Amino acid sequence: MAEVILENVTKNFPGDRKAVDNINLKINDGDFCVLVGPSGCGKSTTLRMIAGLESQSGGRIFIDGEDVSNVRPAKRGVAMVFQNYALYPTMTVKENIEFGLINNKIEKNEREKLINEITEIVSLQGYMNSLPQELSGGQRQRVALARAMVKKPKVFILDEPLSNLDAKLRVQMRNELIKLHKRLKTTFIYVTHDQVEAMSMGDEIVVLNNGKIMQVDSPSSLYNNPKNMFVAQFIGNPPMNVFNAKDIKDSVLEMDSRIKYIGFRPEDAEIHKTKPKTFSSLVIEATIDNVEILGSEIIYNMNTKIGNLEIKNFDKTSIVKDQAYLVIEKEKLKYFGKDKQAIDADIETLDDMPSFERVVS
Numbered sequence: 001m002a003e004v005i006l007e008n009v010t011k012n013f014p015g016d017r018k019a020v021d022n023i024n025l026k027i028n029d030g031d032f033c034v035l036v037g038p039s040g041c042g043k044s045t046t047l048r049m050i051a052g053l054e055s056q057s058g059g060r061i062f063i064d065g066e067d068v069s070n071v072r073p074a075k076r077g078v079a080m081v082f083q084n085y086a087l088y089p090t091m092t093v094k095e096n097i098e099f100g101l102i103n104n105k106i107e108k109n110e111r112e113k114l115i116n117e118i119t120e121i122v123s124l125q126g127y128m129n130s131l132p133q134e135l136s137g138g139q140r141q142r143v144a145l146a147r148a149m150v151k152k153p154k155v156f157i158l159d160e161p162l163s164n165l166d167a168k169l170r171v172q173m174r175n176e177l178i179k180l181h182k183r184l185k186t187t188f189i190y191v192t193h194d195q196v197e198a199m200s201m202g203d204e205i206v207v208l209n210n211g212k213i214m215q216v217d218s219p220s221s222l223y224n225n226p227k228n229m230f231v232a233q234f235i236g237n238p239p240m241n242v243f244n245a246k247d248i249k250d251s252v253l254e255m256d257s258r259i260k261y262i263g264f265r266p267e268d269a270e271i272h273k274t275k276p277k278t279f280s281s282l283v284i285e286a287t288i289d290n291v292e293i294l295g296s297e298i299i300y301n302m303n304t305k306i307g308n309l310e311i312k313n314f315d316k317t318s319i320v321k322d323q324a325y326l327v328i329e330k331e332k333l334k335y336f337g338k339d340k341q342a343i344d345a346d347i348e349t350l351d352d353m354p355s356f357e358r359v360v361s
């Protein structure tokens with residue numbers, strides 16, 4: 001069992017910068033947990049504290065039920081793979097993998113057994129005598145994984161391990177890592193700043209910002225029920241459109257006074273060429289600034305009274321130019337309060353009157 005628990009974990013660097021600000025997190029045994037957030041939000045610092053490479057300024061860390069706050073890195077049962085996987089350039093693949101085992105005084109027969117087992121898992125059997133420079137980026141990354149795995153860690157920690165790879169290889173390695181996780185059934189903690197990568201890999205995603213946890217949830221909950229405006233706009237591409245509630249006040253009959261911001265996903269707006277006759281929808285007049293045709297989908301950049309909006313549409317047969325009306329059903333709108341937290345609220349009495357009477361224009 002290798003559950004990882006962070007209890008009120010804080011890291012202050014000199015100069016009073018809180019890199020990690022009172023984080024509480026429980027990662028279950030065998031989970032594939034992804035930490036995601038913008039550059040500088042504290043992802044690497046959090047990982048380094050779990051691995052013991054950085055001490056925490058406050059709080060406690062438990063691995064497998066044991067308080068490891070003051071335990072040396074080598075004794076925590078954690079293996080780490082970094083973005084710059086730093087293989088020894090003059091050592092062969094086998095020697096790279098074997099190095100840590102020799103350091104740990106594992107005897108030769110046992111070493112051979114472990115190396116054979118691991119190289120099969122990461123499909124490197126044919127490359128044992130190659131030097132790192134003779135390998136592709138993906139193969140090198142697999143050597144780095146093998147080097148970490150051979151130590152049979154209780155917890156695997158991966159800090160942006162794929163960011164040096166090209167887009168295609170990255171997708172392939174993502175899938176390999178997911179398969180590897182299924183096979184090993186070890187707890188994985190994976191860091192990325194790429195929300196698409198996070199969404200495609202994690203069972204559970206932890207969204208961080210400014211050293212704080214914004215939300216911990218499954219990919220679908222993060223997307224459909226963001227708890228705050230940060231998550232709403234960080235997850236999803238293009239991000240959720242968010243505007244000031246007061247900018248539509250004159251166009252709705254009544255609005256809950258707690259609502260300060262309103263959002264909707266780019267794919268949740270219909271595009272109409274003429275003024276539509278709908279009920280219980282928000283209708284916004286727009287001029288089209290730019291149309292990006294991206295294979296199966298089209299991204300419209302639009303200028304409206306409530307600001308610039310990005311709209312995603314899949315209808316390639318009738319590309320709209322110049323002028324449009326956006327129709328967003330009331331159910332698709334998300335509401336946020338003064339503190340930018342999501343609130344359960346409503347725009348009242350929209351149903352009573354056809355929306356074309358109240359176009360936001």
Ligand SMILES: Nc1ncnc2c1ncn2[C@@H]1O[C@H](COP(=O)(O)OP(=O)(O)OP(=O)(O)O)[C@@H](O)[C@H]1O
Binds near residue numbers: 018038040042045193
């Ligand atoms: N050794 C250090 N000394 C001082 N400040 C540091 C140190 N390491 C990190 N920081 C600061 O702590 C904050 C968090 O850094 P961290 O490396 O954890 O971010 P990150 O989320 O991993 O970012 P990135 O996506 O760019 O890798 C940053 O503001 C950074 O400048």
Ligand SMILES: [Mg+2]
Binds near residue numbers: 043044045159
């Ligand atoms: Mg980092």
